[in-house]
Amino acid sequence: MRDKTTAQPMNVSAVNRRTLLKGVGAGAAMGLAGCMSGGESQGTNDGGGDSGGEESTQTPAGELNRGGHLRLSAIASADTLNGWQLDSKHERLIIQSLNSYLTWMKPDLTVGPDLATDWEANEDATQWTFYLREDATWHHNGDRVVAEDIAATANAIYAEDSTAAGKGSLGPLESAEVVDDTTVRFNLSASDGLIPRRWARTVAPIYPADVIENRRDEMATTDFGSGPFELESFSAGDETVLTPYDDYYLTDEDGNQLPYLDKVTITQLPDTNTQVTSFRNEDVDILWNASRSQWDRIKSASGVNSKRIDASGFTVIQMRSDKPPFDDNRVRTAFKLAVNRSALLNGAASGLGTVAYDNPIGPAYPGHSDVPERTQDLDEAARLLEEAGYGESGDPIELDFYAPSSPSKVLDTTVIAAEHFNQLPNVTINVQQQSYDNWISNTWLNAQFYTSWYTQRPTTDTLLLQVWHSEGSWNEAHWSDEEFDQAADAARSAQTEEERNEHLATCQQILHERGPSVISFYIDALTAQQEYVNGFDPYPTQKWVRSQQVSLGDDAPTQ
Amino acid sequence: MSVETESYRNPSISTRLGTFAREFLTNPVAASGAFIVLSAILVSVFGPYLVTDPTVTDPASRFAAPSFLDPSSSFLLGADQYGRDILARVIVGGRSTILLGVSASALGLALGVPIGLLTGYLGGKVDEVVMRLMDALMSFPSLLLGLLILTTLSSSIWNAILAVGIAYFPRIARVVRSSTISVKNEEYVKAAEARGESTVSIIFREILPNVTSAIIVEGTIRVGFAMLVGSSLSFLGLGAQPPAPDWGYMVAQARVTVYQSPYFLLWPSLALAYTVTGFNLLGDGLRDILDPQTRSD
Numbered sequence: 001m002r003d004k005t006t007a008q009p010m011n012v013s014a015v016n017r018r019t020l021l022k023g024v025g026a027g028a029a030m031g032l033a034g035c036m037s038g039g040e041s042q043g044t045n046d047g048g049g050d051s052g053g054e055e056s057t058q059t060p061a062g063e064l065n066r067g068g069h070l071r072l073s074a075i076a077s078a079d080t081l082n083g084w085q086l087d088s089k090h091e092r093l094i095i096q097s098l099n100s101y102l103t104w105m106k107p108d109l110t111v112g113p114d115l116a117t118d119w120e121a122n123e124d125a126t127q128w129t130f131y132l133r134e135d136a137t138w139h140h141n142g143d144r145v146v147a148e149d150i151a152a153t154a155n156a157i158y159a160e161d162s163t164a165a166g167k168g169s170l171g172p173l174e175s176a177e178v179v180d181d182t183t184v185r186f187n188l189s190a191s192d193g194l195i196p197r198r199w200a201r202t203v204a205p206i207y208p209a210d211v212i213e214n215r216r217d218e219m220a221t222t223d224f225g226s227g228p229f230e231l232e233s234f235s236a237g238d239e240t241v242l243t244p245y246d247d248y249y250l251t252d253e254d255g256n257q258l259p260y261l262d263k264v265t266i267t268q269l270p271d272t273n274t275q276v277t278s279f280r281n282e283d284v285d286i287l288w289n290a291s292r293s294q295w296d297r298i299k300s301a302s303g304v305n306s307k308r309i310d311a312s313g314f315t316v317i318q319m320r321s322d323k324p325p326f327d328d329n330r331v332r333t334a335f336k337l338a339v340n341r342s343a344l345l346n347g348a349a350s351g352l353g354t355v356a357y358d359n360p361i362g363p364a365y366p367g368h369s370d371v372p373e374r375t376q377d378l379d380e381a382a383r384l385l386e387e388a389g390y391g392e393s394g395d396p397i398e399l400d401f402y403a404p405s406s407p408s409k410v411l412d413t414t415v416i417a418a419e420h421f422n423q424l425p426n427v428t429i430n431v432q433q434q435s436y437d438n439w440i441s442n443t444w445l446n447a448q449f450y451t452s453w454y455t456q457r458p459t460t461d462t463l464l465l466q467v468w469h470s471e472g473s474w475n476e477a478h479w480s481d482e483e484f485d486q487a488a489d490a491a492r493s494a495q496t497e498e499e500r501n502e503h504l505a506t507c508q509q510i511l512h513e514r515g516p517s518v519i520s521f522y523i524d525a526l527t528a529q530q531e532y533v534n535g536f537d538p539y540p541t542q543k544w545v546r547s548q549q550v551s552l553g554d555d556a557p558t559q
Numbered sequence: 560m561s562v563e564t565e566s567y568r569n570p571s572i573s574t575r576l577g578t579f580a581r582e583f584l585t586n587p588v589a590a591s592g593a594f595i596v597l598s599a600i601l602v603s604v605f606g607p608y609l610v611t612d613p614t615v616t617d618p619a620s621r622f623a624a625p626s627f628l629d630p631s632s633s634f635l636l637g638a639d640q641y642g643r644d645i646l647a648r649v650i651v652g653g654r655s656t657i658l659l660g661v662s663a664s665a666l667g668l669a670l671g672v673p674i675g676l677l678t679g680y681l682g683g684k685v686d687e688v689v690m691r692l693m694d695a696l697m698s699f700p701s702l703l704l705g706l707l708i709l710t711t712l713s714s715s716i717w718n719a720i721l722a723v724g725i726a727y728f729p730r731i732a733r734v735v736r737s738s739t740i741s742v743k744n745e746e747y748v749k750a751a752e753a754r755g756e757s758t759v760s761i762i763f764r765e766i767l768p769n770v771t772s773a774i775i776v777e778g779t780i781r782v783g784f785a786m787l788v789g790s791s792l793s794f795l796g797l798g799a800q801p802p803a804p805d806w807g808y809m810v811a812q813a814r815v816t817v818y819q820s821p822y823f824l825l826w827p828s829l830a831l832a833y834t835v836t837g838f839n840l841l842g843d844g845l846r847d848i849l850d851p852q853t854r855s856d
Contacts, residue, residue, distance in 0.1 A: 293816060
């Protein structure tokens with residue numbers, strides 16, 4: 001993972017050491033060193049006016065200190081504290097501060113220890129054993145986090161009637177069993193070499209066994225975490241206040257208790273304009289996924305460090321393939337040929353990314369393989385439609401094309417792509433914009449033709465297995481392809497990187513050729529923070545804000 | 560001179576129109592309102608034939624991001640974030656906004672006028688029951704009622720017309736009712752009753768012609784309000800659907816990019832303000848002419 005900076009790479013470790021000496025008397029915060037490697041801009045803008053060189057990341061000027069109040073914001077609403085059911089960025093922010101995870105994903109997407117300090121697999125990677133730390137405790141009763149809790153969590157997420165968001169994407173788990181208090185074993189139905197990485201996901205927080213057993217209903221509204229912060233107040237759809245958990249198990253390298261902060265608030269704001277204005281007014285400390293359309297405004301703010309990272313997030317137009325007209329690959333291909341991809345990249349992502357050719361595995365993923373370029377070709381598209389019995393002399397295609405009104409990249413993709421699709425003969429596409437809540441509960445996974453979006457996942461095969469595998473829990477397009485399923489399964493079971501990449505390449509080729517999805521561009525991850533914020537490292541996956549490592553300098557308004 | 564007595568004496572139509580036209584043209588409020596409304600309607604009816612397709616993006620302008628938003632010789636009012644000509648969108652957007660205002664107001668009249676006439680003339684229990692229902696409907700803020708209707712149905716311009724029409728008809732019914740009450744004891748009504756004419760005939764042949772001034776004034780002023788509510792619904796994403804050019808929806812889009820380019824926000828807002836002002840001035844002017852008792856000066 002390279003960050004798009006031409007300035008010197010941010011050496012957080014060195015800064016923390018210097019400032020900690022002043023603040024709490026000792027060295028670097030744990031886990032912060034070596035997160036970022038510097039790099040030149042990759043010059044990925046073929047259309048936009050930006051060059052990567054404009055982005056600058058300076059060494060933070062603030063001082064690292066204990067105490068202070070970190071103010072985060074989100075636009076989506078938070079409706080639940082149950083981390084297994086999370087579906088908004090706001091919930092993600094809250095849940096990862098309240099809860100602990102089996103493993104931890106570092107900003108460079110390597111895996112580190114969290115509740116599990118060590119792990120090992122058997123020879124064919126069908127059995128994984130995790131060794132747990134002994135000093136983690138639950139917020140609600142102070143009891144120790146034990147192997148039984150991990151096993152109960154894993155078994156509950158994978159239960160037959162489970163609706164957990166992580167189900168299916170955390171490996172082919174058959175059962176989890178307790179070996180002793182601090183040892184838990186995952187038995188898999190197929191071999192999987194990436195289990196520790198898969199569990200480092202925000203959708204897989206660990207909950208207490210007795211709560212899972214007896215108090216499941218309360219998980220939506222009660223803090224049953226063991227993470228760095230406790231819940232002080234939470235009202236769905238409004239502001240959330242978190243205070244540090246005194247008995248949190250992590251310390252920094254020099255034995256200082258984490259977290260550093262006194263308080264974290266996460267405020268719900270109405271739109272990105274308000275969010276960016278609040279950020280520019282120093283009412284918000286971190287924009288962990290900054291608005292693309294306002295990137296110039298964010299970058300130009302004074303006292304701000306901004307960062308643009310190669311990432312392989314994307315918007316995806318899903319064509320439901322279990323019924324006409326998209327059950328015919330010629331129709332799907334015609335639609336893929338109809339879009340002008342660089343126009344979409346510029347219009348929907350402000351040019352901050354690279355063009356894609358219907359392959360969900362972008363260049364920021366290990367295992368990305370190049371697929372043939374696919375440029376707009378309306379004549380060929382018209383010919384394919386004709387051949388499939390549609391087009392000029394065939395049946396008309398008239399479809400509602402759904403998109404949520406937020407995030408804007410999704411609606412923008414939809415509006416611009418609809419314009420391209422409407423150039424096809426005898427095709428009428430009507431855009432239907434919906435509220436996010438309406439979209440997620442009625443359209444997503446159901447509608448025939450809609451736009452969805454994904455940020456980069458920590459493991460390359462996650463999205464393939466979850467969204468395009470015929471048995472995936474988020475099979476958005478109801479697509480089923482035996483050859484693809486076999487290749488995706490094989491990639492998961494692969495023992496070596498080489499073998500895995502070979503199967504991943506097959507998957508990508510199939511999706512490009514006959515998949516149900518139009519993917520026109522990969523989006524860079526954008527983050528910005530006030531200069532007085534220390535210890536915040538942006539992730540290309542844009543999922544994590546490690547609030548336990550964040551501290552505020554003396555010049556912070558809320559220090 | 561009041562309209563009621565004039566129509567009672569039944570002077571020739573041409574005399575009445577002549578008087579009306581003279582008053583209309585010498586009334587600055589009515590004349591300027593009429594000019595604005597006429598110009599807005601002419602531009603939105605014929606303008607679209609002169610501009611490019613407003614739903615289509617000009618790729619050349621989009622590639623020039625982010626400066627593509629500013630006005631230039633090829634885009635007189637600038638281009639939006641997709642590279643679409645704002646001038647074309649504002650001109651074509653007038654169609655849906657004015658259509659919404661006029662249609663919703665017409666729907667409100669179609670529902671409200673018969674109810675107002677009936678309850679005003681019949682009085683008694685019918686009046687009590689129906690007007691309490693109207694009161695209940697009026698107690699909902701019109702935007703909220705519109706939101707409720709559109710969320711239940713689906714988002715489209717036609718449903719928005721329906722929603723605004725339903726939100727406004729109780730107000731129209733109330734105005735028509737009070738006008739009806741003020742004329743129902745006139746001698747020509749008593750005479751018709753004495754002749755034994757049916758209720759329907761009395762309402763539509765005797766009363767309706769004598770409350771038309773109130774209806775015209777109310778209908779005209781409602782157009783402006785309906786356009787505002789309709790645009791608010793589109794602003795909230797419930798009225799016109801993208802890529803349709805609609806002033807309310809354009810303002811909503813422009814809000815996101817207001818810091819990059821204020822023009823995108825400016826033009827649809829100005830167009831909306833211009834047209835709504837026009838309808839309001841026209842309505843005020845008509846009231847001055849047709850209903851001299853309420854004249855403010």
